[in-house]
Amino acid sequence: MKVEFINPFLSSLINVLATMAQTELTPGKPKIKKGEVAQGDVSGLIGMVGPQTKGSFSITFDEQLALTIMERMLGERPDEINEEVTDMVGEITNMVTGGAKNLLGEKGYDFDMATPIVVSGPGHTITHKCEGAKIIMPFTSADGNANIEVSFDKL
């Protein structure tokens, strides 16, 4: 998998958060993940299956950033990560992956998406178990950090 394949997910995420929650994320440098582990408090994960490949995508948020996004969408800030927040993270996961699916489909890389799963727990870590490379991309914002990770078996 090439680093370029992260770009559709990157632009889709920036677009989704700007549109839905007026939240600007600053992307860091994408890198092939070797050993290092991204940590966060709430994550959305989704599987992808296509004729040429299969893989997985995850997006992980710091709690404060997730609560801020929620506040901007609903006008009220939850005290903690509750079911509304995990619903929102699942929805963001779907929208970001759907946007990337459209962009990658234009390049001839088709896949179908499974349904998202949301993980909640302070400081959990996520490992994509995939034969191909795992690409991780950190984001910073005034309200906390996020990162996305994409992994495809072939590409």
Add this chain to the structure above:
Amino acid sequence: MKVEFINPFLSSLINVLATMAQTELTPGKPKIKKGEVAQGDVSGLIGMVGPQTKGSFSITFDEQLALTIMERMLGERPDEINEEVTDMVGEITNMVTGGAKNLLGEKGYDFDMATPIVVSGPGHTITHKCEGAKIIMPFTSADGNANIEVSFDKL
């Protein structure tokens, strides 16, 4: 989704753990998940995509049970959940879902599997975001508890 669709995952899990790690799990009562949340320390998750449906599967272990399974497979007990343990949980996720895929395929329910993702973190919770019912099934053992959760959009 009907409760019966959990059975291929149940029998596949019992078979995989008995074969790979001489570990006997006692299944509890499967139930439609409404509000309650399963907690664990290390989880394997995988997406499923088929012509009739899409969904997700997860298996969550207590740390002590995961370490015991590892010890039985390798002859040595890790001190904590390390990369070898998450590799093993990813492999179990693949094998259990693959076994269930074969059993469901015989009934005419086909799906392809994405690649697994493993989550590690004390007491994390998992929520499948799916339009269909979510079925959860608890397991107990002498070495700790586990649970599996299956969710399909239609079935």
